[in-house]
């Protein structure tokens with residue numbers, strides 16, 4: 001999946017602001033050619049009780065879906081942070097994941113975003129995440 005350096009920085013800024021809670025948001029773009037991100041959109045994490053969960057309200061989801069439609073984009077992915085935890089999907093991430101959608105996870109250690117991995121549910125076989133290589137591109141290349 002392609003993402004620009006600037007978009008990744010938006011996610012890192014969000015992740016650092018929300019720490020020690022999980023940040024979350026949408027990746028709008030196109031699924032074509034392995035997927036590329038056109039826009040990063042913040043979401044509000046409705047879960048304030050725990051630092052290892054994120055919940056996006058159906059209302060916010062519907063709103064973003066509508067504006068994506070207007071812009072002729074799709075919700076191709078969801079990003080969230082893992083405070084003091086590696087960028088590997090949790091059991092909860094697995095259970096709540098949708099097919100086809102990319103899951104971008106940023107690991108944050110003491111407010112410092114460290115690294116990001118992308119994942120997607122496997123097409124076949126048992127339910128599991130597959131690693132998706134991230135290609136960080138210049139704005140101009142899109």
Ligand SMILES: [Zn+2]
Nearest residue numbers: 080089090093
């Ligand atoms: Zn997670």
